[in-house]
Every structure is written in C-alpha cells, then in structure tokens.
Amino acid sequence: xxxxxxxxxxxxxxxxxxxxxxxxxxxFIAIVCGASLGLIVAMLRSMAPPKLRWxxxxxxELIRNTPFLVQLYIIFFGLPSFGVKVTAVEAGLLxxxxxxxxxxxxxxxxxxxxxxxxxIEAAQALALTPLQIFRHIVLKPAVQKVWPSLVSQxxxxxxxxxxxxxxxVEELSGAANTIQSATFRSFxxxxxxxxxxxxxxxVLKVGLFAAGSYIFGRRTRKPLLPASAMTSPILxxxxx
Amino acid sequence: MPIVQVEDLRKSFxxxxxxxxxxxxxxxxxxxxxxxxxxxxxxxxxRCLNGLEQIKSGRIEIAGHxxxxxxxxxxxxxxxxxxxxQSFNLFPHMSVLQNVALAPRLSKGLQxxxxxxxxxxxxxxxxxxxxxxxxxxxxxxxxQQRVAIAxxxxxxxxxxxxxxxxxxxxxxxxxxxxxxxxxxxxxxxxMLLVTHEMEFARKVATTTxxxxxxxxxxxxxxxxxxxxxxxxxxxxxxGNAA
Amino acid sequence: xIRDFGLQEFWFLITATRWTLVLTIAASILGGILGLIVALARVSVxxxxxxxAAAYIxxxxxxxxLILLFLSYYGLSKAGYDLSPIVAASISLSIYASGYLGDxxxxxxxxxPLQQWEAxxxxxxxxxxxxxxxxxxxxIRIALPPTVGFLxxxxxxxxxxxxxxxxxxxxxxxxxxxxxxxxxxVFIVVATIYFAICYPLSVASKxxxxxxxxxxxx
Numbered sequence: 001x002x003x004x005x006x007x008x009x010x011x012x013x014x015x016x017x018x019x020x021x022x023x024x025x026x027x028f029i030a031i032v033c034g035a036s037l038g039l040i041v042a043m044l045r046s047m048a049p050p051k052l053r054w055x056x057x058x059x060x061e062l063i064r065n066t067p068f069l070v071q072l073y074i075i076f077f078g079l080p081s082f083g084v085k086v087t088a089v090e091a092g093l094l095x096x097x098x099x100x101x102x103x104x105x106x107x108x109x110x111x112x113x114x115x116x117x118x119x120i121e122a123a124q125a126l127a128l129t130p131l132q133i134f135r136h137i138v139l140k141p142a143v144q145k146v147w148p149s150l151v152s153q154x155x156x157x158x159x160x161x162x163x164x165x166x167x168x169v170e171e172l173s174g175a176a177n178t179i180q181s182a183t184f185r186s187f188x189x190x191x192x193x194x195x196x197x198x199x200x201x202x203v204l205k206v207g208l209f210a211a212g213s214y215i216f217g218r219r220t221r222k223p224l225l226p227a228s229a230m231t232s233p234i235l236x237x238x239x240x
Numbered sequence: 241m242p243i244v245q246v247e248d249l250r251k252s253f254x255x256x257x258x259x260x261x262x263x264x265x266x267x268x269x270x271x272x273x274x275x276x277x278x279x280x281x282x283x284x285x286x287r288c289l290n291g292l293e294q295i296k297s298g299r300i301e302i303a304g305h306x307x308x309x310x311x312x313x314x315x316x317x318x319x320x321x322x323x324x325x326q327s328f329n330l331f332p333h334m335s336v337l338q339n340v341a342l343a344p345r346l347s348k349g350l351q352x353x354x355x356x357x358x359x360x361x362x363x364x365x366x367x368x369x370x371x372x373x374x375x376x377x378x379x380x381x382x383x384q385q386r387v388a389i390a391x392x393x394x395x396x397x398x399x400x401x402x403x404x405x406x407x408x409x410x411x412x413x414x415x416x417x418x419x420x421x422x423x424x425x426x427x428x429x430x431m432l433l434v435t436h437e438m439e440f441a442r443k444v445a446t447t448t449x450x451x452x453x454x455x456x457x458x459x460x461x462x463x464x465x466x467x468x469x470x471x472x473x474x475x476x477x478x479g480n481a482a
Numbered sequence: 483x484i485r486d487f488g489l490q491e492f493w494f495l496i497t498a499t500r501w502t503l504v505l506t507i508a509a510s511i512l513g514g515i516l517g518l519i520v521a522l523a524r525v526s527v528x529x530x531x532x533x534x535a536a537a538y539i540x541x542x543x544x545x546x547x548l549i550l551l552f553l554s555y556y557g558l559s560k561a562g563y564d565l566s567p568i569v570a571a572s573i574s575l576s577i578y579a580s581g582y583l584g585d586x587x588x589x590x591x592x593x594x595p596l597q598q599w600e601a602x603x604x605x606x607x608x609x610x611x612x613x614x615x616x617x618x619x620x621x622i623r624i625a626l627p628p629t630v631g632f633l634x635x636x637x638x639x640x641x642x643x644x645x646x647x648x649x650x651x652x653x654x655x656x657x658x659x660x661x662x663x664x665x666x667x668v669f670i671v672v673a674t675i676y677f678a679i680c681y682p683l684s685v686a687s688k689x690x691x692x693x694x695x696x697x698x699x700x
Contacts, residue, residue, distance in 0.1 A: 003560075065680035066673045067638035069652050074673065077665030121292060122329035126343035126395065127318040130311075136342065140333050155544075162546035163642060173548055186556040194545045194553060201544040216333075 008183040009192050016189075019175025020196050022089075026171055027158040027204075029093055034100025034157065035150070041101065042108035046138075047130055056105065063102030069163050071095050076167050092164035092171075100157045107149045111142030144216040151208040155201050162197075172196060243268045243399060243430050244289065249298035251284055258284045260454035261298070266399075266432065266447070271425045273441035273462065274434045276451035277477065282434045285451070286401050289432065290321045303398040319347060322392030323401040326408055328384040330376040330391070336363065337372040340391045347395070355394075362390040366420050382413030386420055393424075400424065402433040418444075438478075442466050450474045487662045492671065498654030499675055501568065505640045505650060508572040510633065513579025520584030522613075525591050535584065542581025547639045550578050555646050567647035571640075578639065582632055590625035591617060623694055630687035634680045641676075651675060 009016075045056040063071065075098075076091035086094070115138050123133045143150070165174035172193055180189035244266035251259040258281045266272055274282040287293040289302055291314045300307035303320040330339050341359035344350045350358070363369045366386040376384055385405055392400060402421065406414040418437065422444050425431055435441055441448055441462065448465045450458040452473045458465055469475045485491065523535035542550065554574035558565055565573075594617050602616040644653030655672035659665045 061681065061684070062673075062677070065634065065684055066676045067641035067652060069641040070655070070669055070673050070676060073652075073656065073659075073665065074669045077659060078669060081664075081666050118325065118327055118329045119331065122325060122331070124314075125290060125292065125318055125323045125325075126391070127315040127347035128343065129315065129346075132346050136346065137331055144333070159544075159546040162548045165548070166642075166645075173546065176549075176552075186552070187560050190549055190552040190556060194541075194549045197546060197549060198541060198544040 004188055005185055006188050006192070008185050009179065009188045012179045012183065012189075013192075015175050015179055016172065016192060016196065019170055019172040019193075020200070022169070022175075023158065023161050023171040023197075024200065026089070026093060026096065026161045026164070026169075027154075030096035030100055030157055030161070031154050033093075033097040035104050035154070037097060037101035038104030038106075039108055041105040042112060043134060045105070045109065046112050047134065060102045060106055063099055064106075068095065068099055068160050069166060071099060072163060072167060088164070088167045088169045091167060092161070092169050096157055096161060096164075099160065100153065103153050103156075104150060107146050107153060108142065110149075111144075111146035112138055114145055115142055140216065144212070147209075147212045147216070151205055151212070154208060155204050158200065158204060159197065242266055243303055244432070245299070245301045246285075246289075247299040249285065249288060249300065250296045251281075251288060251293060252296055258454055259288070259295075259298075262451075262454070262456055264449065264456065264459070266430060268430055269428050270447050271431045271445045272433070272447045272449060273445035274432060274449050274451060275436075275438075275441060275477065279453075280451040281454040282451045283403055286323075286403050286432060286434050289399075289401055290318055290323050292323075315347065319395055320398045321401065322395055322397035322399070323403065324385070324388050324392055324405050326404040328376075328381070328388045328408075330384055330387055332376050334375075335372065336368065336374050336376070336379070336387050339376070339387060340394050343391065344394050358394050358396075359390070362393045363387070365393065365423075366390045367416075380413055381409045382416045385409065385413075385417045389417070389420055389424075399430045399432070402431065402435070404434050404436065406435070406437060450477065452477075485662050487658065487664045487667050487671075491658045491662065491668070494658060495651060495654050495672060495675060498649055499651045499679075501648055501650040502637065502640045502679070505568070505572055505575055505643060505648070506633070506637050509575035509579045509636055509640075512572065512576035513583055513636075516576060516580035517583030517587060520580055521587035521591060524584060524588040527609075535588075539581050539585050539588075542578060543585065547575075547578050548642045548645065550574055551643060551646065567643075571643035571646055571648050575636065575640065575643065579632070579636055582635070583629065586628045586632060587621065587625050589628075590621040593624045594620045627687050627691040627694060630683055630690060634683045634687070637680055637683070638676065 041056050041059070045053050072091060072095040075095050076086060076088065079086050079091070119137055119141075120133060123137045128136070161171055162173035164171055165177055168174060170178070176189050176193040180186040183189065242265045244264065246262060246264040249259050249262040250257065258279075260281075262281070262285055264272075264285075274286065276282045284293055288295050289300065291307065291309065294309055295307070302317065305313070305317040305320065307317070308314075331342070334342065337356060337359055340362055341352070341355040344358050345352060345355035348355075360369060360372065363372055366389055368383060368386055368390065371379065371383065371387075376387070379387065388405075405421075406417050409417065414437070418440050421431070421433070421440075425444050433441075433445070445462045447460065448458075448462040449456055450465070450471075450473075452471075457471045458469065458474050465474075466478070469478055520535050520538060523531045524539065526532055526535075551571065551574040554577055555570045558570055558573065598616055598620060599612070602612045607615070640650055641652035644650060644656070649657070651672060655668050659668045662668060
C-alpha cells in the first residue's frame with residue numbers, strides 16, 4: 001500500500017534547504033516589521049482619545065476577517081494596477097507584515113489594557129508625561145504579560161509564509177512544490193517539508209521564550225489564566 | 241500665606257455628590273489628619289489636591305499652584321505635591337533604586353547619577369538603603385510603603401499627601417511606616433494624611449479635620465478636638481474608633 | 483478576450499462561495515468530532531494516550547495548513563483512495579481543525595474549577611458520568627468564544643484548498659482576475675464576501691467572551 005521512496009527527495013535536499021532559508025528570512029523580517037507596526041499602532045491607539053481610535057480598529061477587523069491569500073493577491077496583483085511594481089517576495093513580505101501587524105496590535109492592546117490604573121496614577125503623580133509613562137511603566141510589563149501569545153502569533157506568521165508559494169515565491173512550500181512535480185514523490189516531499197516546518201516552529205518557539213526570559217529578566221511569569229483556571233490533581237499530569 | 245487653600249470644593253461622581261462644599265486652610269509645616277468614615281469624602285478631597293480627581297466647583301491653591309487641569313499644569317503641580325497611596329503602587333518591573341530615581345530623572349530632567357544620589361539619600365531617610373537592589377515583590381508591605389514614601393520624597397515636594405497608607409498593612413508592619421512619617425513631620429514637611437490611626441493622629445498631627453458626608457464637621461488643633469469633640473457625629477466616630 | 487467585471491462575474495464568485503461554506507461546515511463537523519476525541523485523549527488518565535494526543539496537536543499546529551492539505555491529499559491517494567478534490571479537501575481541513583479544536587477544548591476542560599471535580603468525585607460518580615454531567619457542560623461555556631473564533635480561521639483557511647482543485651471563493655477570484663485583468667476590483671469583492679462571512683462570527687465570539695466573563699464575575 002505505502003511505497004515510500006525518500007531517496008529522490010533527499011537528493012533534492014539542497015533545494016529544500018534553500019527554500020527553508022528563504023522561509024527563515026521572510027519570517028524574520030516579517031516578525032520584526034510586523035511586531036513593530038503592531039506596537040506603534042497599539043501605542044497610538046492607547047494614547048488617542050476613544051473617538052479617534054476607529055482607524056486602528058478598522059485595520060484590525062479587515063485583516064483578521066479576510067484570508068491571508070486574498071490580502072496577498074490584493075497586494076501582488078492589485079498594486080501594479082496603480083503603477084506600483086512589486087516582486088513576489090516584496091509582496092509576500094508586505095502582506096506578512098501587514099497581517100502580523102494587525103494580530104500583534106490586538107495582542108499588545110490586551111497587554112497594555114492589563115496594566116492596572118493605579119500604576120498609571122502613580123506615574124502621573126510623579127509628573128511623568130504620557131509618553132514617558134508608556135515607555136517606562138507600561139511597555140515592559142505589558143509585553144511580558146502577552147509574550148506567550150505573541151510567540152504563538154510569530155510562529156503562525158512563519159507558517160503562513162507557505163501561502164506565498166501561491167504567487168511562486170520559492171520558500172519552503174514553493175520549493176517542495178517544484179521538487180515533487182519533478183520527482184513525482186509528492187507524499188515524501190511534503191513529509192520532509194512538514195518536518196522542516198515543525199523543526200523551525202519548535203526552534204522559533206523555544207528561542208523566543210528564551211529571549212523572553214532574558215529580556216524580562218529574573219523570572220518569567222506564566223501567562224495569566226482566569227481565576228477559575230485551576231487544574232485538578234487528576235489532570236495535573238496531563239499538563240505537559 | 242497658607243500653603244494649601246481650599247474654598248467651597250464640590251465634587252460629584254455621576255449623580256452622587258461626594259464633596260458638598262469643603263473649605264480648608266493649611267499653613268506651612270502643619271500636619272493635618274483627615275478623619276472620617278468611609279464615604280465621608282476624605283480620600284476624594286486628598287486626591288483633588290493633586291489633581292487625580294477633577295473638581296466640579298470651588299477653588300484649590302496648593303504650593304503656589306492654582307489648580308488647572310491642563311496636562312502641563314498638572315505635571316508642574318505634581319512636582320511640588322507628592323502623594324503616597326494605600327496600595328503602594330510601586331513599579332514591579334523596576335528595582336527599589338530605579339523606582340525612586342525614575343521621577344527625578346524623567347520629570348525633573350536630572351542626570352542619572354544625580355537622580356540616583358537623591359534616591360539613595362531618600363532611601364536612607366526611610367531606612368531602606370540596603371534594599372536598593374531588591375524588587376518590590378521581595379519586600380514586605382511595610383518596606384514597600386517606605387519605598388513609596390522615598391519615591392515621593394525624591395521629588396522634593398513642598399506638600400506630601402498620604403492616602404490611608406497603613407490601611408493595607410498588617411499591624412506589625414504599620415509601625416515602621418508611622419515612624420518614618422513622624423520623622424518627616426519633625427523635619428518640617430507639610431503633610432495631609434487620611435488615616436484611621438487615631439493614636440498617630442492625636443500624637444503627630446498639629447491639626448485634625450473630621451469629615452462627614454462630604455462636609456467638614458470639625459477642624460482645629462488636634463489636642464482641642466480630641467479632648468472636646470463638638471459634634472455628635474465626631475463623638476460617635478471616636479466612640480466607635482477607640 | 484478580456485471581460486469586464488460585472489454581475490455575471492460577481493455571481494460566479496457567489497456560487498464558488500458555496501464551496502467555501504460546504505468545506506467549512508464539513509470540516510467543523512468532522513474536525514469537531516475528531517477534536518473532541520483528541521481533547522479527551524489529551525486529558526486522559528493514560529500517559530501514552532496523553533502523549534499521543536500531545537504529539538498530534540504539536541504536529542498539526544507546527545506545520546502550515548497548506549502542507550497538511552498536501553499530506554492528506556497525497557497520502558490518501560497513495561493509500562489507494564481516489565477521492566474527489568472536495569472530499570479530500572474536507573478531510574484535510576478536518577484534520578487541521580481537530581488539531582486546534584482539540585487544544586482549545588483541552589484548555590476548556592482544564593479550566594473547569596477544581597471544586598467541580600472534587601464535588602462530583604465525592605458524589606461517587608464514575609469518570610464518564612463526571613464528564614458527561616458536570617465537566618463537559620461547563621467546559622462548553624468556556625470553550626465557546628475561542629471555538630467560534632477558530633471557525634473564522636477555518637473559513638479563511640479554505641482559501642488554500644484551491645491547490646488541490648477545488649474552485650472555492652479565492653480560486654474563483656483568481657480565475658475571474660485572469661479573465662478580466664481587474665485585480666483590485668475582483669479581490670476587493672472577494673475580500674468583502676469573506677468579511678461578510680467572518681465578521682459576524684468574530685462579533686459572536688466577542689459577545690460570548692463578554693457573556694462568559696460576566697457569568698464568572700457573578
């Protein structure tokens with residue numbers, strides 16, 4: 001039934017690794033740019049009066065309620081019709097950045113909103129400006145609180161890079177597509193590609209959590225669970 | 241020229257009028273204890289004095305600042321009027337030294353070394369110099385509150401406000417904070433304290449103000465007031481509190 | 483011949499949307515059943531079952547939906563099953579959904595307060611009865627917001643199944659674009675249709691979130 005031949009795929013390993021490398025590069029740039037975008041929007045939204053927050057809200061809802069593929073198509077196929085030329089890689093990066101920006105701004109917002117009013121009051125009572133308050137009092141604790149959610153989102157955007165293969169970007173999925181059509185070993189090719197994604201996802205997660213420990217110092221706090229989220233002793237072993 | 245002048249202050253939270261026309265005068269160096277039941281408006285009055293609550297009508301002049309609610313005016317006022325909160329509100333992600341040195345550096349624009357120098361001086365004033373590298377969650381409640389006092393002192397304010405600063409402390413830890421406050425009073429700081437510590441009020445406060453349902457019912461020298469309560473509400477309050 | 487994007491093209495998009503909805507519903511149901519099994523396995527008393535479920539969840543959440551789609555599509559054909567694209571796509575999306583729903587529901591089960599377990603144990607209920615009468619009903623309330631939120635993800639992920647030959651909404655948009663060369667117009671309409679499906683679900687999810695928190699607060 002299952003006749004698996006990995007040899008032809010192994011032979012094409014260099015091409016796959018090249019694709020993996022492009023995935024890594026795309027993800028890295030998208031994470032840095034997307035998270036920065038998200039943070040800036042979150043900061044502007046928190047400092048703006050409630051009536052002026054709607055642009056950020058519209059941005060977030062539009063991105064979160066439409067598929068990445070369609071966002072990609074709009075950028076890649078749509079921009080040239082306005083005279084803006086983009087390569088497939090550029091379009092992919094732009095789409096990933098805008099996409100991550102929307103998701104991360106929501107995450108940052110949750111973190112910012114979780115900073116207790118008393119902290120802000122104490123800072124105000126010390127005559128700090130709103131910008132100083134954001135930078136010194138709000139930012140670090142807020143990001144620390146939502147770090148696990150951010151990490152999950154970063155891993156997700158890395159996985160989403162696979163969709164860029166639809167516009168012929170030769171990242172890991174694109175490379176896998178090319179190889180499987182040449183070798184006719186589709187299943188095996190995608191198993192290898194899948195394992196590479198899995199490895200990358202794990203490395204990314206572990207690395208980012210380690211970075212979190214380093215940045216937020218002395219001790220990492222677990223994500224805040226609701227008050228009722230106590231695990232039963234029966235389930236204690238289930239938490240691995 | 242009194243350092244705090246409050247005239248006919250009114251403040252409402254929605255439909256509820258919490259301050260119904262409060263007037264108060266404080267001279268430099270006086271220590272004023274604000275007493276009263278919960279809901280009497282004493283904490284609200286205190287918070288109005290540094291602009292954390294906005295008044296509906298009336299006049300406040302404190303430490304040479306006429307109360308104005310523009311952001312810049314408030315910041316200017318808060319450089320001269322310090323406040324210590326019931327729940328300490330230390331910044332959890334910063335060390336004790338960083339907590340105390342932050343405002344001198346950012347609000348007053350001092351150099352880091354200068355700000356830290358002042359911070360260390362204030363920390364030794366409250367007896368916590370050796371804890372400068374510790375983080376708030378490593379300190380007891382009493383220690384945290386003393387750091388909070390040092391943090392306010394580092395701004396070198398002209399008036400200090402204390403909002404029930406020992407109410408969330410275990411009895412054993414209250415003493416260390418009261419000792420610091422007593423020392424501050426002896427050094428001549430103008431202080432307004434909302435407190436439930438009757439003994440402390442009687443001993444340290446030069447003036448006592450009793451508030452009831454948004455109005456000042458009694459005000460005067462502490463000795464006189466405690467010896468001869470004039471109003472029945474105050475008598476009741478003392479009866480219960482003693 | 484280049485066509486203009488008009489009512490006929492718009493109708494083509496709408497009919498393709500039909501497949502988007504079919505795929506979503508099929509994957510929700512199949513993925514839901516599978517996800518429940520995964521969730522229960524994940525919290526079971528048997529370590530090997532928990533480990534298997536944990537591994538399953540890690541793998542499904544650690545690879546792109548696209549790769550999962552390819553694996554199940556080519557895997558199924560290698561196993562000798564000759565399936566129509568829509569069935570193959572539904573199966574892959576179900577596996578994708580089960581990995582996420584299983585994790586969400588595991589979290590919901592574990593969020594049921596300790597006291598509930600203690601109370602039901604002391605009433606001498608069997609584990610099965612505990613689950614059926616006490617734990618699962620309460621988990622549902624906790625699970626509802628993220629589950630509805632995930633449905634939004636599911637709808638959006640149907641957009642990648644075009645690669646195995648299903649002409650759902652995104653693919654039909656591409657086809658129309660190839661015929662009309664009016665990408666902006668076409669894909670904005672496509673995006674709007676997705677938005678019309680997803681936004682109500684997002685709003686519902688937030689609504690349940692608020693409702694649930696209010697319940698807990700009381």
